[in-house]
Amino acid sequence: MKAEILCVGTEILLGDIVNTNAQFISKHLANLGIEVFHQSVVGDNPERLLDELENGFKRSDIIITTGGLGPTPDDLTKETSAKFFNRELILDEKSLEDLKDHFNKMGRSYSKGNNIKQAYFPKGSKILPNPHGTAPGCILEVENKTLIILPGPPREVAPMFTEYVEPFLKKYSRGIIKSKTLRISGIGEGIMAEMASDIINNSTNPTVAPYAKEEDTILRITAEASTEDEALTLIEPVESKLRKIFGINIYGEDDVKIEEVLGKMLIDKDYTISSAESCTGGLIAAKLVNYPGISKVFKEGAVTYSNEAKINRLGVKRETLDKYGAVSYETAREMAEGIAKTSDTDIGIATTGIAGPDGGSPEKPVGLVYMGLYIRGKTQVKKFQYFGNRATIRKRATMSALDWVRREIMNI
Amino acid sequence: MKAEILCVGTEILLGDIVNTNAQFISKHLANLGIEVFHQSVVGDNPERLLDELENGFKRSDIIITTGGLGPTPDDLTKETSAKFFNRELILDEKSLEDLKDHFNKMGRSYSKGNNIKQAYFPKGSKILPNPHGTAPGCILEVENKTLIILPGPPREVAPMFTEYVEPFLKKYSRGIIKSKTLRISGIGEGIMAEMASDIINNSTNPTVAPYAKEEDTILRITAEASTEDEALTLIEPVESKLRKIFGINIYGEDDVKIEEVLGKMLIDKDYTISSAESCTGGLIAAKLVNYPGISKVFKEGAVTYSNEAKINRLGVKRETLDKYGAVSYETAREMAEGIAKTSDTDIGIATTGIAGPDGGSPEKPVGLVYMGLYIRGKTQVKKFQYFGNRATIRKRATMSALDWVRREIMNI
Incomplete structure (x- = not known):
């Protein structure tokens, strides 16, 4: 099962914000054992969004989008997705009620003209409620393609993902991907890679990859397995070989400082x-x-x-x-x-x-x-x-x- | 002139790091008046990188890549780019000297096997020196396509971009987008936005946008114009109104600390x-x-x-x-x-x-x-x-x- 992430937003392309949604979703998909092969960002532009949906579904089975669900006319993710799958947009009464409630609670007038489009979804979608904002998300499954549409603000994406998307994706999770990081000090990336080259080149599951960080270097051991225990069992002998090679140069594991x-x-x-x-x-x-x-x-x-x-x-x-x-x-x-x-x-x-x-x-x-x-x-x-x-x-x-x-x- | 950014790194797809390079480059291209239409991320995988170069050059005239220039065998951006343009890789003697110097100064052994690949570039490239690391970048112009290859670490990307890439790209710059940031201390984002709400709501060119940062809050004034002087003339009266409102609370401008x-x-x-x-x-x-x-x-x-x-x-x-x-x-x-x-x-x-x-x-x-x-x-x-x-x-x-x-x- 291949997945990719497609973020919609001109503010990302202008460099006004950093794309933390892509990181958040990637990390959570990795934990589910769903491989992310691609991330992309397009602006609030329906033609380029349509192109990217086409390219994306050639590469991947699942596309998760963020952004473009706002109330303004340039927010077009659902409209473009409906077009891509040749579906009409249907009003979801429950979402409309939630929207009205939300505006009441905020003490603001519910502005029908603009906001009502946030309650429309491509026909056949499963709706993902958004208690943290006005734009619900949705999931659309058409044949073997799954499109998951999420809002843009990270504080809305995170709870929607963990509450609705993760449980939904569990069925695609072929086991898990588990990583362990060994943190090394005083040895550059090149030399580290040479010292471990036999292990790096000859390991497939787990894989071993070297990285240079600003203050240290790391070796990441990544195993695919059906359970966490099984993954740890795969990691253990490789870790112990690496520990023999690097000894005292390994100062810690994972995110330790x-x-x-x-x-x-x-x-x-x-x-x-x-x-x-x-x-x-x-x-x-x-x-x-x-x-x-x-x-x-x-x-x-x-x-x-x-x-x-x-x-x-x-x-x-x-x-x-x-x-x-x-x-x-x-x-x-x-x-x-x-x-x-x-x-x-x-x-x-x-x-x-x-x-x-x-x-x-x-x-x-x-x-x-x-x-x-x-x-x-x-x-x-x-x-x-x-x-x-x-x-x-x-x-x-x-x-x-x-x-x-x-x-x-x-x-x- | 359309540009796009292609970041190479499995770390980004795993969600281990957030893609700040894409933001940095996008922002600087916007300042140059070069529109960024697309950002993408692929892993350390030559087939998918090749696909993305093909897709990218269908959409855009300039592709800027980051990452995949490391000393290890899975760092393949230059190799794949050479293949895309059908060029061979050529040793650059000056880069090799720099590399040897770097290792000498570090008091480390120069490890020929791995690091020497960092001194090879697609034939016809203009080399971009990297005083902050071991991987130089390069620019390759083939017919109407421009490929700019940069390293991965943000601390190497930023100086290489401002020192070499920006001057190179000036020739493609149509008009400019100029921003000025006022840095404010001791006032939260909400109150700041309220204090400046008249100006924020009624400004179109320049626009004024409030942001909360970890240690301070900022107001960004952004003007579009055909020259820098013209942009500054648009910014000046808005800045002076904001300075009247915020007075001593403004401690500095732009990236000052x-x-x-x-x-x-x-x-x-x-x-x-x-x-x-x-x-x-x-x-x-x-x-x-x-x-x-x-x-x-x-x-x-x-x-x-x-x-x-x-x-x-x-x-x-x-x-x-x-x-x-x-x-x-x-x-x-x-x-x-x-x-x-x-x-x-x-x-x-x-x-x-x-x-x-x-x-x-x-x-x-x-x-x-x-x-x-x-x-x-x-x-x-x-x-x-x-x-x-x-x-x-x-x-x-x-x-x-x-x-x-x-x-x-x-x-x-």
Whole structure:
């Protein structure tokens, strides 16, 4: 059973809104085990909508549309669909009553001329009520083709989909598609794909696919099966091979964040932490604080952006700054030791670097970041080189810093 | 000149990511006066990609693709495009050099097997360099058809589009659509729309449209004209009416960020600043550090998450914490004064609140945040109540804090 999504709306083609409906519906279809082969967007234009219905039903068995159900004359999804299937439009009395009720409750006059078209549907449709707006949806099944027509606003699409469309589509659901994502840090997409190339190339069910994300890389294992348990049984041996290859580089699964992994680990092992940031400027602290339980272990963050703050707050020596510069191994070391000492924590993590766009030099280019990591009496310093704009460099440095702490704590 | 957008990526069809590239490109094409008639998404599948290129070039003169330029074997956009136009793939030496450089700088081994395919392009292509990633784009013009191939990651698409694609497309631009956005803080979308309802309802060219964003609200003024100057002349009187209505609530224009507005203002007026954060946990500092010039005025941020840190770093009195609690007017006041004093700055901004999901009570519910603002000898304290999840509460509190400083500095 192949499905596709057809969104109608000039505002999407103008780039005024981002098409979150397509994402929502795709995700839910994937969970039902119905494969989405295509998404498309056309404007409020009946000829192009008709063309796309024709192209779409050549490719797919099910088309789900969003948008074009409004009260204005340029809202034409139902009209065009009726034409495509050669059906007339019929007034649905129940929908008309709902519409009148809705306007009464809103204290607005029911404007017959415009809104009444929202109660008309292609003959033979199953109506999908819309308690969140004025435009009901509908499902039309003609021979082997299924057309599901939904409104445009995402807050109306979501409840209509889960309440009516999902139960309806269950009959087409050939089992389920289940994915598991392994999140990997410190390895680029290309190298990751090479390290796992045997598994990627030789796996069919589950499949394994590598992706680069902004702060990390992921491997997604996707199985098709008739039940969730069966899918998990298919995923398990592949996952365990990948875990052997990538080991400690895998920091978590699915949508977990590094701060959650690290936060739990610190709490479990009872290590308190503090941060001293220059180029990352508060992002490490902000990430840690994302994790609700962090107050048990995170004592303090210092954003020591100026040299004075590095000296006064962290006890970095003035001669260190003079001799080696603020962006140096030596400064990173003293920052990490300084924050751990003054905040009395087991761990002190420190960053100092050049986030750009200015301030770089041939010896110390933009993207250069030194990090210091103090853990219970022992300090290490590392040098990193990032690429991208200021925001990207800062985000990636933050990821590396948190991940470095994770790796060290795991090894203890 | 008709254009369409074709995004390649199974991730989009699975609903794992939302298609922001389509929005970005659509918006920029609209600004160029090039109409977008169609958007589509296909998976990493060469047959379906080939079909869509065929369908697309029946409808449109220009197709812009995103995605499928990665190093892995399932990245096939260039290969499929070459097949469509019956061209061979040719190694571009300059791109290969860039690729090697990139890997050298990263201190990673250049993995020939996989990554080298990123330096191959359909014969006759104009190459679009990618300083933000390993996959250059390209433009291929064959007879009356123009194919523009861009990478997938939005942070690579945006600079490549504005730097290379926009100048290239200027020749196709018939007239322009020009927008100006007024960014408003501290007023919700509904009230904003009411305050401006006369202008919103009675403007046709330019149009005025209100939108709610996560951290602020915006009014977008959009004019159609044959030149940019003409569009700006249409926008100007409407903008000036809106500025009269909203006054100081408008903090900036277009894509400006609050930290940029505030950063410039602090530098201009020569006010130094420091921050003391509890619930926002580094986000205020991190936002300020987003602005590259900030080091002139931002001296230090303290993330005083624990009571000890509030006492030791900021000089908050233990009896204040005992009597009123960490989340209180009194603590916010002492935090703001404390950070300004110890870091010797003109301004000290402080936050203390309950970001949730736990820790709320009937008296002090989740979302309650006290903020203190010290400016040259004078301290004010305000109480805010936010709604949403932990991340939303923290982001909105950060926005309010920065915006509060802006308003106070403007009034000086």
